[in-house]
Amino acid sequence: MADRAELIEVALDSFPEGIALLGGEGQIMLWNRAAEAITGYASADLLSRQSPEPLEPLLLAGARLENIEPDAGGQLGHRTLVHALHKLGHDVPVMARFFMLRDGMGGRMGMAVLFHPADSLDALPHGECDQGGDLKASQAVLEDRMATMFGDFMRGGLPFGVLWISVDQAAALRKTHGAGACEAMLEKVKTTLANGLRPAEELGRWGDDEFLILSHERTPEMLATHAQALAGLARTADFRWWGDRASLTVSIGAAQAEQDGSLADLLERAKAAMLTSFHAGGNQISFAPRRQACSPS
Numbered sequence: 001m002a003d004r005a006e007l008i009e010v011a012l013d014s015f016p017e018g019i020a021l022l023g024g025e026g027q028i029m030l031w032n033r034a035a036e037a038i039t040g041y042a043s044a045d046l047l048s049r050q051s052p053e054p055l056e057p058l059l060l061a062g063a064r065l066e067n068i069e070p071d072a073g074g075q076l077g078h079r080t081l082v083h084a085l086h087k088l089g090h091d092v093p094v095m096a097r098f099f100m101l102r103d104g105m106g107g108r109m110g111m112a113v114l115f116h117p118a119d120s121l122d123a124l125p126h127g128e129c130d131q132g133g134d135l136k137a138s139q140a141v142l143e144d145r146m147a148t149m150f151g152d153f154m155r156g157g158l159p160f161g162v163l164w165i166s167v168d169q170a171a172a173l174r175k176t177h178g179a180g181a182c183e184a185m186l187e188k189v190k191t192t193l194a195n196g197l198r199p200a201e202e203l204g205r206w207g208d209d210e211f212l213i214l215s216h217e218r219t220p221e222m223l224a225t226h227a228q229a230l231a232g233l234a235r236t237a238d239f240r241w242w243g244d245r246a247s248l249t250v251s252i253g254a255a256q257a258e259q260d261g262s263l264a265d266l267l268e269r270a271k272a273a274m275l276t277s278f279h280a281g282g283n284q285i286s287f288a289p290r291r292q293a294c295s296p297s
Contacts, residue, residue, distance in 0.1 A: 040087030
């Protein structure tokens with residue numbers, strides 16, 4: 001039977017984020033499979049050794065942060081964008097989090113670094129956003145989850161697709177009944193859509209009048225069928241405001257991730273498909289076509 005240390009190592013190897021564990025002297029004690037895939041460095045090249053120079057911006061960033069910001073509960077700051085060099089020489093931007101490892105007496109034992117590819121998250125297409133903290137927080141949660149799910153897909157994990165959903169009546173309701181009525185209606189739509197989610201799907205606000213659903217449907221056809229079911233579910237949302245009843249519909253753009261694409265490209269395709277549905281009169285589903293492969297010159 002596998003011992004405890006072996007089980008822990010197997011569990012960390014199955015984790016979709018890169019994980020590095022550094023000893024008290026900075027030597028690399030663990031380097032999981034996701035870390036290998038992201039950087040090109042095999043664990044056999046690194047274990048029990050100091051960080052090679054191309055990985056220093058990633059593995060030594062936590063030590064620099066410790067000198068700037070006191071340790072709070074073991075975590076140093078929030079997600080941090082850092083750059084490392086892949087073993088093949090190209091730049092690898094990653095979003096990283098750093099955790100100080102301490103013994104029972106509070107002494108420093110080392111550091112854990114969790115990281116995943118950063119697909120220029122700030123440049124990802126978002127919905128229109130005139131609101132403040134709550135919407136920004138929702139976007140940040142979805143960004144982090146998308147980066148993890150997309151990175152997992154690129155490493156041969158589960159299929160990944162996006163549904164970009166716009167509520168057709170939102171702008172008119174905001175104009176005629178005010179922001180409070182519109183927010184109440186959007187919350188009703190979100191609750192209704194949540195009832196139709198598959199296991200492991202994520203739903204969140206992506207813009208003033210827009211939602212994203214992150215899905216693991218296996219094929220484009222299955223993702224489109226799922227989108228149709230969600231659109232039908234949205235039409236059942238019974239929203240009333242001071243006695244006025246509003247019929248609700250949604251415009252949905254669906255896009256499936258491709259191995260030769262990027263996360264930004266996936267979202268651009270989903271947004272374009274949503275706008276196609278919206279400009280066709282709403283209450284429509286549009287599926288983004290596959291990316292056009294570049295022909296050799």
